[in-house]
Amino acid sequence: MTTPTIDVHAHVLLPEIEALVAGLPGLAEARVLDARRNGPAALAVNGPMVRERIPRLTDVAVRLAAMDAQGVDVQLVSPSPSHYHYWADEETAEKLYLLANQATAAHCAQAPGRLRGLGLVPLQHPELAVRALEHAVGLGLTGVEISSHAPGRELSDPAYEPFWARAEEAGAILFLHPFGCTLDDRLDRWYLSNTVGQPTENAVALSHLIFSGVLDRHPGLKLIAAHGGGYLPTHLGRSDHAWTTRSDAGAGCAHLPSSYLKRLYFDSLVHDPYVLRELIRVAGADRVLLGSDFPFDMGTEDPVGALRAARLSDADLHAVQGGNAVALLRLT
Structure with a gap:
């Protein structure tokens, strides 16, 4: 039996979510912040880019045709x-995750053999996180997507401990995908908000999970980091050095920081075959999964071609292209 090609980084647009939050207090302020972080030139490109991709983001038939063209058999859709919308109050946040989970599940249900879904969790309200996760899993979703932080809270915050514990117990997939970088308008030109901001946020978030001991306390977490984990996997030598030489750096986690790479998963979306080879070297070929960021412009239109450009061994190519995801997602 041929192993399917599985893309773990693909998105769905849910217009009903934006209808839910339209006009609510906090939305305008959040949009101002988003505009300041990205800058006017990026916003001028983003609008037309997203509009052109709405059919692929919303229409299952269009999505499947695009997958066929890419040679992708299964997508994990987030x-x-x-x-x-981490600005939302508790009442709105609960409505939002209920609607997002239901809408994503309905989208994927139109092609159950080819689409698996992830829900959302309101990280700004840790007390809702377990309930949101259980709702997603109860709908048949594989897990949930989370950002790199919520306003005023890092992923190392003790308030998230029940969430990590429940995700570990349930075997749920957690997809770590940043949105917005707290370097703010230092990155407001040349799309630095994404090209530098996303890998920076990944590195900060993963460092919080590692150095705080979250991965020690919850070794069974199934966490996939988007964008190859950002800057962290290929620059962990500096973290290892700090852990071994400074008492403050080594106080929170039991092992060398680089050793935790083999407890995490990473998508392959690094846009450089040499970086992909290095990611596989440091994390292990069994910890890297095909990812395309479908269908956005910062993704790749040819995810399998990007893998092949790295000139991996046949075994590693097979693992990254689908073998690892079959095991992680428990596909048969």
Whole structure:
């Protein structure tokens, strides 16, 4: 039996989410912040780019045709990170995750053999996180997508401990996908908000999970980091050095920081075959999964071709292209 090609980084746009939050207090302020972080030139490109991709983001038939053209058999579909809305109050946040989970499940149910879905969790309200996760899993979703932080809270915050514990117990997939970088308008030109901001946020979030001991306390977490984990996997030598030489750096986690790479998963979306080879070297070929960021412009239109450009061994290519995801997602 041929192993399917599985893309773990693909998005769905949910217009009903934006209808839910339209006009609510906090939305305008969040949009101002988003505009300041990205800058006017990026916003001028983003609008037309997203509009051109709406059919692929919303229409299952169009999605499947695009997958066929890419040679992708299965997508793990997560809501567009623009739907996080971590500014929302508790009542709105609960409505939002219920709707996002239901809408994503309905989208994937139109092609159950080819689409698996992820829901959302309101990280700004840790007390809702377990309930949101259980709702997603109860709908048949594989897990949930989370950002790199919520306003005023890092992923190392003790308030998230029940969430990590429940995700570990349930075997749920957690897809770590940043949205917005707290370097703010230092990155407001040349799309630095994404090209530098996303890998920076990945590195910060993963460092919080590692150095705080979250991965020690929850070794069974199934966490996939988007964008190859950002800057962290290929620059962990500096973290290892700090852990071994400074008492403050080594106080929170039990092992060398680089050793935790083999407890995490990473998508392959690094846009450089040499970086992909290095990611596989440091994390292990069994910890890297095909990812395309379908269908956005910062993704790849040819995810399998990007893998082949790295000139991996046949075994590693097979693992990354689908073998690892079959095991992780428990596909048969």
